[in-house]
Amino acid sequence: MEHQHIYDKEGHRLCCTEEEKVYKDAGAEELLDGSKKNNAHEHAHDEDGHNHDIPDHSVFQMFIPSGVSLLLLLIAIGLDYWIPQQWFTGSARFMWYVIAFIIVGYPVLKDAVKSIIAGEVFSEFLLMSIATIGAFAIGEYPEGVAVMLFYSVGEVFQTMAISRAKSNIKTLLDQRPDEVTIIDNQQPKIIKAENVEVGQIIQLKPGEKLGLDGELLSAQATFNTAALTGESKPDTKNKGETVLAGMINLNKVAQIKVTTAYTDSKLSKILQLVQDATSQKAPTELFIRKFAKIYTPIVVFLAIGICLIPYFFLANYIFTDWLYRALIFLVISCPCALVISIPLGYFGGISAASRNGILFKGSNFLDLMASIQNVVMDKTGTMTEGVFKVQDVNFNAEFDKKEILKLVNAVESLSTHPVATAIHEYVGEVDSTLKIENTEEIPGLGLKATVDGKEILVGNFKLMDQFNINYDTDPVSIIYTTIAVAFDEKFVGYITIADRIKEDSQQTINLLHKLNIKVTMLSGDKSTVVKYVADQLGIDHAFGDLLPEDKVNKVKEMKATSQTVAFVGDGVNDAPVVALSDVGIAMGGLGSDATIETADIIIQDDKPSKIPMAINIGKQTKKIVWQNITLAFVVKGVVLILGAGGLATMWEAVFADVGVALLAILNAVRIQKMKF
Incomplete structure (x- = not known):
């Protein structure tokens, strides 16, 4: 089974060579359109287009080519060094290694040709193809097979990592059922959710998920809202209150009057938000993208120089020795670890935040949250319940x-x-x-x-x-x-x-102070009330009786001192401050469409304690990304120098490329398991 990849109409490969393509591949876009893609980097789909995690038997199948190649390689090495056989010489030996190579190498060679046709000459596939074919050319058959074999294994692990990221985000977000039960002429009738019209009545049984936003007609019903808010505590709704797509009915049959079209539900907007998040890159991602495009052709020309330039300076120049060093140099220089693990790390951060009811509109905001120095917040609805x-x-x-x-x-x-x-x-x-x-x-x-x-x-x-x-x-x-x-x-x-102070407001301020972050409260409420709340919570600075323009001026003063400022409010009344601050955070994103449009980060359950959590997720994501960058550059740098000096073999080169890439990918997916 080969490692298939997706290409667009112009022949550009849609993953692995450019980090933003991997990010898109690992993103939520296909969760929205339900498209079917026959791809090793994609989930399997059923006939209805539903996305599923890669099943165990598929994982096994993905390793079959690598397993067969490894078996042939081990037998060949045994026949070479431990149990010599007369027949295992000459063309027979060569063909044995060629078969072991083709099983894992053919997909890479094919991708190299497609990349060249698409105009991406200096791709990782070209580097691997040159290095392994070169190894065969100088008679280093075992090492040529080994490089391609381990690269193939790395591709499988990469596929599994991306699949896991997609599975997490799908489980989190794709909560809408395809079909719902409506009441038509006093009789229940099952129809496609997308065909339900505003004003129709949905009948929701215990354990069923609501497919559209609506108004509860039943006297009372209890819902699990964890998929939307990250909050495991059941939420009881009364007649006339709003219920949202993705909520799960817990105790008894309920009737809901549909108030919003399928495509306009809050969950649809959140799905779109997460999809759009993949298009807003952190500065680190943008740098790596540009770096890889410049770095790869440079190392190709350096490898050519390592092979040929010594001819003009050394009396005992041996072409095969210097070609071997150049091939090692090429293998080491492959930027897989950076191109794959960095966007995967950021996507993991977005996924971890979403799992906790925090929506980031882009990975750039993960970086910004990691460097926040001052959190400025509104009072009503942010630190207080907003229930007067x-x-x-x-x-x-x-x-x-x-x-x-x-x-x-x-x-x-x-x-x-x-x-x-x-x-x-x-x-x-x-x-x-x-x-x-x-x-x-x-x-x-x-x-x-x-x-x-x-x-x-x-x-x-x-x-x-x-x-x-x-x-x-x-x-x-x-x-x-x-x-x-x-x-x-x-x-x-x-x-x-x-107004009452929220239960977790005190915990929020304590956690922010532990992170050495200043907290400022700006409110249009009267100063005595603002001062009372600030004193109760231990907020550093508080200002009341402020008009919207006064809040803007206060934030300008903070930014003038080079502080990175996050503003937390409702995202509507405080739109000017949200726009001015480095990061705008909206409380209660499920309650306001305008909030979703205005803010950079949305806290779905109104809990202020999610603010320090968002900061911690940003810090952990940035930490993991820089760990991967440091690991890749240090290991590759050391082995590149050793390879150019003839002190490293192809085996060290394999570790510097595939080994580092695997370690970086495993490190990147750690954030999806972390508890914050």
Whole structure:
């Protein structure tokens, strides 16, 4: 069985010679389109195009050519040195070694020809072909077979490593069932998930995965959301709440009204996000790509020089000796270890993060997270739960408290801010008889509207100042979040609202400090509330009463001191800061399409403790990548010098190439097993 590879219409090979091609091969693209590829570097597919991990018997088959070649090589070496036979000489001996070579060498020779036709002359296949054919030309048959044999084994291990990466990402992300059960004329009917229309009712049995986003119609249902959030704890949803594709129903039959088309579900967007992540390279990957293209032709010409130049300087020049040294040089110089293991390492980092409910939009953000010096975060919804409760209502006696609350509730019903939800829960249903007009949201301040020709203001005290509303309250003296209200140009009073700190917020700050990372909180909430939360958690710096432009200026100040800054927020209201920061991190990516579009990293379960986890994954990924770079350069450098000086044989060359590549690949896949 040969090592097949994929070529595009122009004949370019789609893996192994360029690291970005390997990255794509190891990526999630085929998980999205279900394409069928008959390829040793691909998963097997069933008739429906489903992707599966390579089965045990296929792994065995992949090793058959190498095993047969190894057996023939060992027999030949035995006949050469241990049990000499008269018939094993001359052309018989030569043909024996040729057969052992062709079994593993033919795919490589074929790839070398295809690469040359495609315009990629200086490929790893050409290096291996020249080196092994050269070894045969000078009579070093065993070494020629051995080089190609071990290279073939390396290709198989590479295939297995890439297959494992693809299997991990598929298990993680490809959670949508192909078929769903809908209720049609009061009867269950199974249809393709992609054919389900918005508004249809899905019936979901216990243990089944939901195929599309929707609204729960049943009174209550419990779901396993681990595939989406990395959170193993079951999540109970109530009637009217949103449920998402990929969630698994746990306890009883549930009915869901489809609200989003199959291709527009949150899971579809996440799948697209991971696919796009493979196109955004880390600087290290881009460097290796450029380096390999320059490095390979240089070593080819150096090998030619090693073979021919000594002729002009040495009196006892022996062509076969210097050709042997040049061949060793070529084998050692093959850049497999770098070209394969580095993108595999970054993909492993993205896979490990995704498994923990953290989505990176590119490997470049893994590198950036590894060097973060200051984490800047919003307060509401990031370090606090964002679930507000009304604590008290302080209105002046001249106003009818119930009537004003009805107006406030009606105005706030036009907002999606958590404060609006708290007021709605406190007041109740919106009075539909009220005629609210000219509603305007003033960024960072609040809302303005008119009721029966009279103006109502609902927001913070800065909103009161902007419209010259006089008030006799000292905002600084109030600890809680405060909603000031003015009606008909008169100050009505204020509503106090409190938010709870998330359970893992304290752990988050402690872990960030252990990583020697400064933590800064920037919030539009009032300074007393921000200071209270910051003091509770031990945050280094905290600033409240900030408008969006104030947050931008604060981040600019930090970046002016050459700090690498990550901003954590909702990715929508703080879009300017997210764009300005080195890394934008969004909390609750499953709750907002805009969040997925805006941020560089998405934490799917709203847990701030995933921030230090993301930093650790970035650090571990970068560490593994540089371990591989150092290993490859040091070993290859030493053996290259020894080979040029005639002190290394082809066996050392095999280790410097295939051995280092295998070690680098095994090191790269380690990150997929790590616990963070």
